[in-house]
Amino acid sequence: MLESLTDRMTSALRNLRGVGKLSEENMADALKEVRTALLSADVHFKVARQFVEDVKAAATGQEVLKSVTPGQQIIKIINDELTKLLGEGSTALKDKKPLRIMMVGLHGAGKTTTSAKLAKRMAKNGYLPALIACDVYRPAAIDQLETLGQREEIPVYTDRDSKDVPKIGRQGLEWAKAQGRDLIIFDTAGRLQIDENLVQEIVKLKKEIQPDEILLVADSALGQEAVNVAQHFHDAVQLTGIVLTKLDGDARGGAALSMKAITNVPIKFMGTGEKIEEFDVFHPDRMAQRILGMGDVVSLVEKAQESIDQDEAQRLAEKMKKADFDLEDFLSQMRQIKKLGSLGGIMKMLPGAHGLEIGDEHEDQLKHTEAMILSMTPYERRNPQIINGSRRKRIAAGSGMDVRDLNQLLKQFGQMRKMMKSMKGSKGRKQMERMAKQMGGMPGMPGK
Amino acid sequence: MAMKSFLSRFNEGLKRTTPTFYKAFGKVGGVFSGKKLDQGSLDDLEEALYGADFGVETATEIMDEIQAAYKKDKSLRGQDAAVIGAAVLRRVLDGAEPPEDFLTGVNPDVICLIGVNGSGKTTTTAKLGWRFTDDGKGVTIGACDTFRAAANEQIKAWAERLDLDLISSHHGADSAAVAFDAWQAAKSRNREVLILDTAGRLHTKGNLMEELKKIRRVLQKNDPTAPHHSWLVVDGSIGSNSIEQARKFHESFGLTGLIITKLDGTSRGGALVGIYRELKLPIYFVGLGEQKEDLQPFSVDNYVNAIFGLGE
Ligand SMILES: Nc1nc2c(ncn2[C@@H]2O[C@H](COP(=O)(O)OP(=O)(O)O)[C@@H](O)[C@H]2O)c(=O)[nH]1
Ligand SMILES: [Mg+2]
Numbered sequence: 228m229l230e231s232l233t234d235r236m237t238s239a240l241r242n243l244r245g246v247g248k249l250s251e252e253n254m255a256d257a258l259k260e261v262r263t264a265l266l267s268a269d270v271h272f273k274v275a276r277q278f279v280e281d282v283k284a285a286a287t288g289q290e291v292l293k294s295v296t297p298g299q300q301i302i303k304i305i306n307d308e309l310t311k312l313l314g315e316g317s318t319a320l321k322d323k324k325p326l327r328i329m330m331v332g333l334h335g336a337g338k339t340t341t342s343a344k345l346a347k348r349m350a351k352n353g354y355l356p357a358l359i360a361c362d363v364y365r366p367a368a369i370d371q372l373e374t375l376g377q378r379e380e381i382p383v384y385t386d387r388d389s390k391d392v393p394k395i396g397r398q399g400l401e402w403a404k405a406q407g408r409d410l411i412i413f414d415t416a417g418r419l420q421i422d423e424n425l426v427q428e429i430v431k432l433k434k435e436i437q438p439d440e441i442l443l444v445a446d447s448a449l450g451q452e453a454v455n456v457a458q459h460f461h462d463a464v465q466l467t468g469i470v471l472t473k474l475d476g477d478a479r480g481g482a483a484l485s486m487k488a489i490t491n492v493p494i495k496f497m498g499t500g501e502k503i504e505e506f507d508v509f510h511p512d513r514m515a516q517r518i519l520g521m522g523d524v525v526s527l528v529e530k531a532q533e534s535i536d537q538d539e540a541q542r543l544a545e546k547m548k549k550a551d552f553d554l555e556d557f558l559s560q561m562r563q564i565k566k567l568g569s570l571g572g573i574m575k576m577l578p579g580a581h582g583l584e585i586g587d588e589h590e591d592q593l594k595h596t597e598a599m600i601l602s603m604t605p606y607e608r609r610n611p612q613i614i615n616g617s618r619r620k621r622i623a624a625g626s627g628m629d630v631r632d633l634n635q636l637l638k639q640f641g642q643m644r645k646m647m648k649s650m651k652g653s654k655g656r657k658q659m660e661r662m663a664k665q666m667g668g669m670p671g672m673p674g675k
Numbered sequence: 676m677a678m679k680s681f682l683s684r685f686n687e688g689l690k691r692t693t694p695t696f697y698k699a700f701g702k703v704g705g706v707f708s709g710k711k712l713d714q715g716s717l718d719d720l721e722e723a724l725y726g727a728d729f730g731v732e733t734a735t736e737i738m739d740e741i742q743a744a745y746k747k748d749k750s751l752r753g754q755d756a757a758v759i760g761a762a763v764l765r766r767v768l769d770g771a772e773p774p775e776d777f778l779t780g781v782n783p784d785v786i787c788l789i790g791v792n793g794s795g796k797t798t799t800t801a802k803l804g805w806r807f808t809d810d811g812k813g814v815t816i817g818a819c820d821t822f823r824a825a826a827n828e829q830i831k832a833w834a835e836r837l838d839l840d841l842i843s844s845h846h847g848a849d850s851a852a853v854a855f856d857a858w859q860a861a862k863s864r865n866r867e868v869l870i871l872d873t874a875g876r877l878h879t880k881g882n883l884m885e886e887l888k889k890i891r892r893v894l895q896k897n898d899p900t901a902p903h904h905s906w907l908v909v910d911g912s913i914g915s916n917s918i919e920q921a922r923k924f925h926e927s928f929g930l931t932g933l934i935i936t937k938l939d940g941t942s943r944g945g946a947l948v949g950i951y952r953e954l955k956l957p958i959y960f961v962g963l964g965e966q967k968e969d970l971q972p973f974s975v976d977n978y979v980n981a982i983f984g985l986g987e
Binding site: 337 | 721722726728730731791792793794795825831833836879913915916920937940941942946
């Protein structure tokens with residue numbers, strides 16, 4: 228019975244004592260799941276395999292938190308490694324003026340829009356941007372850049388009579404410099420990474436304009452070919468960054484991992500919409516969760532890991548069993564619960580607590596209760612029976628609550644203690660349930 | 676139509692580089708052409724299947740059949756595996772080809788091209804326009820992308836280059852009104868086909884989906900049976916998300932078919948298999964380049980053979 232009491236109240240805490248280690252066997256199912264998740268998120272086959280292998284090797288032998296399964300724990304580890312890998316390298320652009328940026332990528336990736344977005348963003352950081360139209364192939368590509376430039380009041384260099392891209396680049400650069408521009412962005416045509424002639428074109432353009440940054444603009448929904456695309460462009464022009472686009476869609480975005488793993492080029496920015504300001508620096512943590520798609524498990528393990536003082540939890544459980552649980556203990560327990568986040572969330576994690584609904588009002592009560600206990604002296608907390616009228620006034624005033632609230636707290640705490648005593652070694656789930664119900668009325672105590 | 680045979684062109688497009696696929700199955704470049712399968716080559720095979728963006732389901736299905744055959748007969752060769760894989764894929768794609776004569780005979784037969792940003796709608800509009808014209812049909816194009824910067828200029832440039840009839844408005848105009856006007860123009864000029872190029876939109880944007888529905892409503896004031904074809908233009912280099920794209924567009928607009936673009940790259944466009952599995956929408960054309968003639972009718976046999984390096 229007391230077992231179930233602690234179940235409801237502290238098992239999330241108590242159960243987190245480390246037992247067992249991650250092993251090949253107990254990770255197997257989860258790893259398979261992770262691999263499938265990565266593959267269905269379009270992570271390249273080889274990248275997914277290698278990644279899972281690496282993490283498995285590193286994780287084997289690690290301690291398992293008891294409240295989570297080895298599978299859940301490995302998913303969390305994978306998530307962390309994913310975040311780390313995706314986030315490697317700096318998102319910052321080179322800190323110099325003038326800064327020259329060359330944009331490259333496949334057809335329809337979003338290079339032109341991204342050029343304008345980047346210019347606009349950097350203008351806010353004190354740069355004077357200019358755009359150079361180097362897409363001489365797609366019909367009206369020059370018009371598109373010009374329109375965006377006009378809209379955002381960014382000067383655009385165009386040469387509609389020439390197909391000589393390196394020359395356009397050089398002249399655009401001179402033109403921009405002459406105008407005192409210190410951020411010069413070169414928008415190039417979409418090209419297949421296997422189109423030798425067109426790839427040579429950007430190699431020559433690069434030579435001509437000596438860019439400080441070469442950004443690969445890539446659709447976040449790219450499939451398995453993302454690795455070839457990134458690798459080829461990287462080999463040809465040595466990328467300095469990747470920009471992921473169309474993240475306002477619902478692609479899982481495994482291509483990001485593929486490209487990063489293959490080239491080790493940092494992912495610097497992400498496009499999140501068609502509007503010019505829908506553009507942000509890259510957030511590896513969000514991307515990792517998106518790719519893995521197991522955010523629930525990850526946050527469960529995270530919460531368990533971050534917040535639990537396992538020995539303390541065990542001590543409290545013991546005290547509850549012996550029914551010498553005082554307000555000091557109560558406070559300590561409450562704080563652990565608070566660290567865990569929302570009560571509703573915790574209750575869901577507790578094995579025995581399904582069906583217990585906990586709303587926001589309980590969270591408020593938790594705060595109030597904590598305030599009242601904090602206003603007591605340690606001696607009072609350990610010996611609640613000494614809290615008389617004048618102490619009550621002082622405590623209530625100190626916590627900004629009514630004496631009535633404090634009376635309520637003390638009364639219910641007293642009942643709870645009584646019940647703990649009465650249930651020592653006693654029987655039946657019924658009584659347990661009654662207690663849970665009563666606790667529900669107690670400020671800060673989870674219950675119906 | 677002056678062009679190379681579909682198969683050779685298609686193969687060319689699919690083969691241009693990245694021989695991994697063909698390596699795995701032996702025919703072209705052959706790591707184990709004629710060689711017996713072993714665990715290593717089976718792994719390569721699995722990799723090749725995933726590498727084609729077939730997705731977990733189809734890749735597993737093909738692997739399972741090959742594994743089963745291998746269990747029975749350890750002397751199975753790479754070529755045999757390719758044949759088995761091709762058979763599975765053919766089965767999965769059964770019915771994916773559109774009827775040969777898909778135009779309804781209603782004048783104008785309205786074809787609406789929709790899809791996410793940059794998937795190739797405008798280019799495909801131009802290619803289709805050229806194709807029908809070349810076939811002796813009268814074509815009008817409606818420039819319903821009134822949103823993207825210089826979208827009008829882009830389709831205008833194509834129309835001039837290919838001498839196509841174009842109805843367009845100004846940037847920011849009501850796209851449904853353009854569709855309406857384009858239909859009226861096509862009707863009065865007695866055109867057989869009206870192709871509507873629409874603005875790119877992500878399938879996750881509810882308001883933009885509403886705009887599409889409005890185009891339909893307005894068209895139906897002219898002809899209650901329009902649009903006769905609503906084709907989703909899907910970038911062949913996109914992975915599994917294209918299934919999600921197709922599902923959402925289908926839900927909100929009611930698709931009648933697909934066009935897969937950019938198969939001249941190294942992508943195998945395997946996501947089309949996933950889309951077909953789920954929605955059973957016929958695949959009308961595939962895009963194999965940026966020129967007007969780089970649009971080919973989809974053929975299951977040609978696709979499957981190109982993928983597995985069979986046939987010819
Ligand atoms: N390589 C290749 N590029 C294509 C193909 N279809 C379209 N494109 C290119 O993809 C880019 C986007 O196409 P566009 O028609 O503007 O896409 P939209 O935004 O859907 O209208 C352009 O650079 C086109 O030239 C194709 O089949 N192969
Ligand atoms: Mg377009």
